[in-house]
Amino acid sequence: MGNFKFRLQKLLDIRKDREEEGKINFKKAQQEKIGAEENLEKLNTSYKEFSEKRKYGSVVQQKITQVYLNSLSRCIDQANMELEKKETLLEQKRQELKENQIDRKTVEILKDKQKAQFTKEQNFIEQKANDEFALYGFIRRNSEGR
Numbered sequence: 409m410g411n412f413k414f415r416l417q418k419l420l421d422i423r424k425d426r427e428e429e430g431k432i433n434f435k436k437a438q439q440e441k442i443g444a445e446e447n448l449e450k451l452n453t454s455y456k457e458f459s460e461k462r463k464y465g466s467v468v469q470q471k472i473t474q475v476y477l478n479s480l481s482r483c484i485d486q487a488n489m490e491l492e493k494k495e496t497l498l499e500q501k502r503q504e505l506k507e508n509q510i511d512r513k514t515v516e517i518l519k520d521k522q523k524a525q526f527t528k529e530q531n532f533i534e535q536k537a538n539d540e541f542a543l544y545g546f547i548r549r550n551s552e553g554r
Contacts, residue, residue, distance in 0.1 A: 412526045414519045423512040430505040437501040441494040448487040455480045 414420070455477060462473045 412523050414522060416515055416518065420512070420515045420519060423508070423515055427505070427508040427512045430501070430508040434498075434501040434505045437494070437498045441491070441498050444487065444491040444494045448484065448491055451480060451484045451487055455484060 458473055458477055458480065462470055462477065465473070
C-alpha cells in the first residue's frame with residue numbers, strides 16, 4: 409500500500425499558519441478592547457466619586473472639583489470613542505479569523521476527500537490482488553486433484 413501525498417500540503421500549511429496568526433491578532437484585539445473597557449470603567453467610577461464630593465468643601469475646592477470633572481468628562485468621551493474603535497477592530501479581526509478558518513477548512517476537506525479516494529483505490533488494488541491469489545490457489549488445487 410503506497411503512501412498518500414497531498415499535492416496541496418504547502419497551501420494547507422500556509423493557510424494553517426495564516427489562521428494561527430489571525431487567532432493571535434484576534435486575541436490581541438480582544439485584550440485591547442478589555443483594556444479600553446477597564447479604563448472607561450475607572451474613569452466613570454472616578455467621575456461618580458468626585459461628582460458626589462463636589463457638593464462639599466469651600467468654593468475654591470468646588471471650583472477645582474468642577475474643572476476636574478469637566479476634564480474627566482472629556483476623558484470619558486475619548487475613552488468611549490476609543491472603545492468603539494476597539495470594538496470595530498475586534499469585529500474586523502473576528503471576520504478575518506472566520507475567513508481564514510473557512511479557507512483552511514476548504515483545503516482540509518479537499519485533502520480528506522483525496523485521502524478517502526486514495527484509500528478506496530488502495531483497497532480496490534489490494535482486493536484485486538487477493539482475488540487473484542485466491543483464483544490461483546483454486547486453480548492449483550483443482551489441477552492437482554485431477
